Amino acid sequence: MKNLYIQTVLSLLAIATTAKAQEADTIQVTPAQSIITPIAIDTIPTEDRFLRVVLFDDHTWEYIEIPRPQIDDDDFSDEWNNAKVHAYKGISMDSIPEIENILLTDSLHPYCCPLKGNVRSGYKWRKRRPHRGVDLPLITGTPIRAAFDGKVRVVMKTKQTGGYGNLIVIRHPNGLETYYGHLSVHKVKENDIVRAGEVIGLGGNTGRSTGPHLHFETRYMGQAFDPERLIDFKTGELRDSIFTFKKHYLSIYSHYGMTDQESIDASKRLIHKVRSGDTLGGIARKYGTTVAEICKLNKITAKKTLKIGQNLIVR
Numbered sequence: 001m002k003n004l005y006i007q008t009v010l011s012l013l014a015i016a017t018t019a020k021a022q023e024a025d026t027i028q029v030t031p032a033q034s035i036i037t038p039i040a041i042d043t044i045p046t047e048d049r050f051l052r053v054v055l056f057d058d059h060t061w062e063y064i065e066i067p068r069p070q071i072d073d074d075d076f077s078d079e080w081n082n083a084k085v086h087a088y089k090g091i092s093m094d095s096i097p098e099i100e101n102i103l104l105t106d107s108l109h110p111y112c113c114p115l116k117g118n119v120r121s122g123y124k125w126r127k128r129r130p131h132r133g134v135d136l137p138l139i140t141g142t143p144i145r146a147a148f149d150g151k152v153r154v155v156m157k158t159k160q161t162g163g164y165g166n167l168i169v170i171r172h173p174n175g176l177e178t179y180y181g182h183l184s185v186h187k188v189k190e191n192d193i194v195r196a197g198e199v200i201g202l203g204g205n206t207g208r209s210t211g212p213h214l215h216f217e218t219r220y221m222g223q224a225f226d227p228e229r230l231i232d233f234k235t236g237e238l239r240d241s242i243f244t245f246k247k248h249y250l251s252i253y254s255h256y257g258m259t260d261q262e263s264i265d266a267s268k269r270l271i272h273k274v275r276s277g278d279t280l281g282g283i284a285r286k287y288g289t290t291v292a293e294i295c296k297l298n299k300i301t302a303k304k305t306l307k308i309g310q311n312l313i314v315r
Helices: 004-025 158-164 260-267 280-287 291-298
Strands: 040-045 051-056 061-065 099-103 124-126 129-131 134-137 143-145 150-156 166-171 176-186 199-203 213-220 223-225 242-246 271-273 311-313
Touching: 150 158, 150 176, 158 166, 158 176, 166 199, 271 280, 280 291, 291 311
Parallel strands: none
Antiparallel strands: 040 051, 051 061, 099 242, 124 129, 134 213, 143 199, 150 166, 166 176, 176 199, 176 213, 213 223, 271 311
């Protein structure tokens, strides 16, 4: 699936060559003449991203149309905004369904892994801020591919996105949005229609980044959930063709691999932001818990020095 877009173009070259051969078969020739079938050797892009000029080795050419994604503009009518990284600011949590079945792929809706590899940093609370995606190490310049067919909502540079660096956001007909951060190069423009597997940018090290990697997010109605619930990045495969979204997945403490009950419990966790003068003992008494339980939940020791502004799970 990784080379889906390239395979599409190569298959079109083969189709073009076959079409030329069939055309040659219809030509009336004398026995002394021989038929040499032209071979497609290259393609040239046009202003229409789904139309290519195919060049043949006999110096002729033809137009070949790449299959267009089955996308309805009505899929993108709600909260569409090219100027904001996060478009669903007006959507309340109450309006998000408790459970929703989301079609990821079938014969009409392809999928391609954006980047195959080991997850270096997952969906979790990291230091003083939530990390709402997965980080996949790469070499700068590595092609990054669209996960599903969709329409590009955001193409922004670091100065507009802050920590995301150079960013692309694609909205998909299935209601999801995917985020591709820290890119070195954008290969698409706002409002472009893209196919699953198409190269949309090149990986990089822009924004708040400690090394070249892809920051990849999955969001439903603007709310992030663990991308590993959808994709096994080691193999590049989808975990299922239909994703059953559950509202408790939106908690930063809800991860792939948890049982439903573990995820529900995690989504109800109570967080305390450390203030001047706070101690573990004082926080434990305030919330009716113990220092040992707070340490267990936060994977710290009782000797840990608390920092003002730090978030602690207290229950």
